[in-house]
Amino acid sequence: MSRQDLGIKGLRIKGMCEGEKSGKGETGGKENAELGTRIAKLHQGRTLMKTIYDTIYEMAKPYLNTRYNDVHIDLSYDFTKRLLQYYPQADEAIALPAILLHDVGWKMVPEEEQPGAFGPEVKNHEAQRFHEIEGVRIAGEILNELKYPEDKIHEILDIIDGHDTRMEALSLNDKLVKDADKLWRFTPIGVDIDHARFGIERIPYMIYLEDRIKDWFFTPAAEEMASEALAIARSEFTGENL
Numbered sequence: 001m002s003r004q005d006l007g008i009k010g011l012r013i014k015g016m017c018e019g020e021k022s023g024k025g026e027t028g029g030k031e032n033a034e035l036g037t038r039i040a041k042l043h044q045g046r047t048l049m050k051t052i053y054d055t056i057y058e059m060a061k062p063y064l065n066t067r068y069n070d071v072h073i074d075l076s077y078d079f080t081k082r083l084l085q086y087y088p089q090a091d092e093a094i095a096l097p098a099i100l101l102h103d104v105g106w107k108m109v110p111e112e113e114q115p116g117a118f119g120p121e122v123k124n125h126e127a128q129r130f131h132e133i134e135g136v137r138i139a140g141e142i143l144n145e146l147k148y149p150e151d152k153i154h155e156i157l158d159i160i161d162g163h164d165t166r167m168e169a170l171s172l173n174d175k176l177v178k179d180a181d182k183l184w185r186f187t188p189i190g191v192d193i194d195h196a197r198f199g200i201e202r203i204p205y206m207i208y209l210e211d212r213i214k215d216w217f218f219t220p221a222a223e224e225m226a227s228e229a230l231a232i233a234r235s236e237f238t239g240e241n242l
């Protein structure tokens with residue numbers, strides 16, 4: 001937001017306060033009560049308009065409170081939605097549930113076994129694979145309970161199965177999920193969490209990430225988003241200009 005925008009906003013607020021002082025307070029009060037009711041109704045409507053993805057997220061949540069997966073999924077879900085705008089031929093009914101559910105299986109991996117099962121150097125391949133297998137099982141249970149379309153469940157589970165161990169993407173939907181899965185790492189929060197748990201200083205870790213952009217991503221839009229997010233992280237952590 002530019003300073004000019006802030007200035008305009010400031011003036012508007014000042015104007016409203018002056019209006020109240022000049023005897024319009026009572027009418028304003030009535031209007032505010034009506035406005036309050038209208039806003040409450042709007043919020044009620046919003047709750048009613050809850051999407052199937054909100055429901056899937058709520059059902060996934062009890063499985064996400066490990067390994068910072070709650071943070072990871074929040075950020076990667078937003079990246080998936082952004083990527084879908086660039087690739088409208090992809091199917092959001094596949095990509096969004098897949099990203100929300102892909103890591104639910106980590107909840108079944110004891111926390112002491114998790115550190116070696118992901119990151120720049122995977123040592124515990126068994127635990128890594130186990131979180132994919134358990135992810136398929138739990139995601140299948142959630143989607144079947146919601147009576148999600150059968151054909152879509154199949155494609156979502158195929159994406160979850162092997163999402164870390166399979167290097168090739170199965171489809172455009174899978175490409176978007178794979179890209180969004182990695183994009184959160186480039187945000188300031190992702191850098192902060194990962195450099196600490198991988199035991200790498202922030203600056204070398206950001207250099208490591210920059211070097212991965214060309215290898216990791218399937219779509220050009222994701223490459224751009226990664227560079228953009230990393231530039232923000234770099235400026236936050238080093239004060240360097242974007």
Ligand SMILES: [Fe+2]
Binds near residue numbers: 102103131
């Ligand atoms: Fe994973």
Ligand SMILES: [Fe+2]
Binds near residue numbers: 072102103181
């Ligand atoms: Fe993930």
